[in-house]
Amino acid sequence: MKVxxxxxxxxxxxxxxxxxxxxxxxVGFSTPQAQAATVEISARFSPDPxxxxxxxxxxxxxxxxxxxxxxxxxxxxxxxxxxxxxxPETQRPILAKHANIRDGAMIKVPAEVRSIQxxxxxxxxxxxxxxxxxxxxxxxxxxxxxxxxxQDVGPNGANTILWDGLPWSYNAPAPCVLGxxxxxxxxxxxxxxxxxxxxxxxxxxxxxxxxxxxxxxASVSYLMTSPDPLKMESGIYRGSINYTVGPGKDFxxxxxxxxxxxxxxxxxxxxxxxxxxFQFPPGYGSVALNPEGGWQQWLNNGRRPQKLAADQGFKMxxxxxxxxxxxxxxxxxxxxxxxxxxxxxxxVETRVTLPNGLRDASNQPxxxxxxxxxxxxxxxxxxxxxxPAALHFxxxxxxxxxxxxxxxxxxxxxxxxVIWNSEV
Numbered sequence: 001m002k003v004x005x006x007x008x009x010x011x012x013x014x015x016x017x018x019x020x021x022x023x024x025x026x027v028g029f030s031t032p033q034a035q036a037a038t039v040e041i042s043a044r045f046s047p048d049p050x051x052x053x054x055x056x057x058x059x060x061x062x063x064x065x066x067x068x069x070x071x072x073x074x075x076x077x078x079x080x081x082x083x084x085x086x087x088p089e090t091q092r093p094i095l096a097k098h099a100n101i102r103d104g105a106m107i108k109v110p111a112e113v114r115s116i117q118x119x120x121x122x123x124x125x126x127x128x129x130x131x132x133x134x135x136x137x138x139x140x141x142x143x144x145x146x147x148x149x150x151q152d153v154g155p156n157g158a159n160t161i162l163w164d165g166l167p168w169s170y171n172a173p174a175p176c177v178l179g180x181x182x183x184x185x186x187x188x189x190x191x192x193x194x195x196x197x198x199x200x201x202x203x204x205x206x207x208x209x210x211x212x213x214x215x216x217x218a219s220v221s222y223l224m225t226s227p228d229p230l231k232m233e234s235g236i237y238r239g240s241i242n243y244t245v246g247p248g249k250d251f252x253x254x255x256x257x258x259x260x261x262x263x264x265x266x267x268x269x270x271x272x273x274x275x276x277x278f279q280f281p282p283g284y285g286s287v288a289l290n291p292e293g294g295w296q297q298w299l300n301n302g303r304r305p306q307k308l309a310a311d312q313g314f315k316m317x318x319x320x321x322x323x324x325x326x327x328x329x330x331x332x333x334x335x336x337x338x339x340x341x342x343x344x345x346x347x348v349e350t351r352v353t354l355p356n357g358l359r360d361a362s363n364q365p366x367x368x369x370x371x372x373x374x375x376x377x378x379x380x381x382x383x384x385x386x387x388p389a390a391l392h393f394x395x396x397x398x399x400x401x402x403x404x405x406x407x408x409x410x411x412x413x414x415x416x417x418v419i420w421n422s423e424v
Contacts, residue, residue, distance in 0.1 A: 036242075036263035037085035041222075045229035046273040047319035047383035055382060057226050057270065065219030066136040066193065077180055079193070081136060081219040084264055086245060088218070088257035094210040097164075101254065105213055106203025107176075108252040109135050109196045109220060110243055118239035118270055126227040126237060128268060134179050134221035136193040139168060140214040143187040147208050155184045164207040168192040176202035179221075189216070201252065215257065229272050230319060230380055234422075237270040274320035275383075276422040280312070287312055287393055289338075289348075289412075304404055308395040318358065319383045322422045323375040326350055329415035334372040338395075338414035344407050346399040350416055354378060355387035368392055375421070391418065 043057040065083035067074035074081065094104045113131040120126075141147065144158040151161060159167040172178040172194040179193040194202065243250040243264045251264065291298050291305030298305050328336035330345055337345040354366035361377045369376070393416070395403070403412065 036265050037245075037261045039082060039084065039264060039266045040269070041082070041224070041266055042269040042271070043224070043226065044271045044273070045232075047275050047317075047385070049383075049385040052383040052385050055228060055230050057229060060271075065217055066138075066191065067219070069217060070191075073180070073182070079180065079221070081221065084218045084220060084251075086215075086218055086251070086259045086261045086264065088215045088253040088259045090210070090213045090256050091258055092256060094206060094213060094256065096206055096209050098205050101201055101203040101205075102247070103256055104203055104205055104254065105139065105210075105215075105257065106201050106252075106254040107135050107194075107196075108199060108201040110250040111196045111199040114241060116239045116241050116268060118237035118268055120233065120235035120237045122233065122235055124233055124235065124237075126232055126270075128227070128239065128270070129223075129225040130241065130266075130268075131223050132196060132220050133223050134193060134195045135176075135219070136179070136191070136221070137218045138189045138191045138216045140189050140216050141210055141212065144190075145187045147210065149208075155187050158187060159184050159190050162206050162208055162210075163204055166204060168204065173202050173204060175200045191217075195221075201254070203254065213257070215253065226270065230382070231321070232272050234272050234274040234320065237272070238268065240265055240267045242266075274422065275317050276320055276322055276420065277317040278314055278389075278420060279316070280314045284312060284314070289393060289395060305400055306397050308400055310393045312391045312393070314389055314391070315386050316355070316389050317385055317387075318380050320422050321377065321379045322420055323377045324352060324371055325375040325419050325421070326371050326373050327417035327419055328373065331373065334374055336373075336414060336416040338412040340403075340407055340410040340412045342407060342410065344403070344410075344412075346395055346403060346412065348414070348416065349392075349394045349396065350418070351392040351394070353390045353392065355384055355389055357382045357384050357387070371418070 040061065042060045044060050045057045048054060061082055063080060065081035067079055067081035098104050109132045111132050113129050116128045116130055118126050118128055144162050148158055148161045153161065159169065167184065168190050169182040169184045169192050175198050177195040177197060179195040182191045182193060184190050245251045245259045245262050245264060247255050253259065287310045289308040289310050291308055326336050330337040330339050332345060332347045335347040336350060337347050339345045350371045351368040352366060352371055353368055356365065358366055358378050358380050360366050360369060366378060
């Protein structure tokens, strides 16, 4: 009897933004006169032998925007940013102490959760949940020292005076929340990082007239909740979402600040690289069926064995759904068989025991499950790395009786091929 090993290590991954969720700060790339800014977001899943219970995507999006300019600041706070590639600019001066928030410097971002469908090259689809969680940028003006009539203060103090005691770097107006306290070291650039829990405008009114303001390095943080990668087949998954830019749009900077790009397109690339591998010990290709304790004790006692059996242990690695089915040299119904030279056939029950963490189609643990020529499906709930499993072969008591009573002394042989398939 022969058992053949199927081994497959497959792959492609998808992005990390956690299975649960991952934070990042985002920004796109634009060219002069472009009609849309484009942002590339990528994540990848590949099983980690050191963390088999971590079934999440890893963010592979390159850092850009604010955190690219201030890597130490962001790294120490666990922040990540991606640049939007838009630079809203005032169309007219911002008046001092203006009453309407839309006449000055304001932001509103699409904080609500949106669904994006990503599709693999083979046509499988999955759903990603995505929301903007924070906005960061640098407000550029002419020298604040000049705007506040050359009062003898440093950049932090000058910005505090300009914004009537509430500088953007230190204070976020409701409903926005200060995401990080930033120091202002320049008279012309003021950096800020605001959390955006809801899609509502946040803005400030200056104490002095600002003749021109440019929003530079506009970045966002995001929360992306991806599907369970263990339920996805290997491959590259792609999808996109469009956000509008302008007054009353998704990204709204009020009625004074305008952007040359009316659209921000975010492209998602999720890569899934699964592993399905089986390792059998040397000499695994041949299995001898024997009674418990060997033939000699049964011959000495003059009794017929209850059954003939053999086990074949192996190790396995799995992070994806797969199926097992039998291919038989001799077949009885949906079971494989062995046959003697006289043509007498007896069925061999072929069973499998799989490690904890694998479930059958009924969501039950797999313990001596009977296999057949019909495929049976198994799914992991975590990555299985170098875990023990076993195949069990058995000829039942009634069949042993006919073999001994009617065909004593003959040799039974047959090939049983166990097929493992991850293409399910």
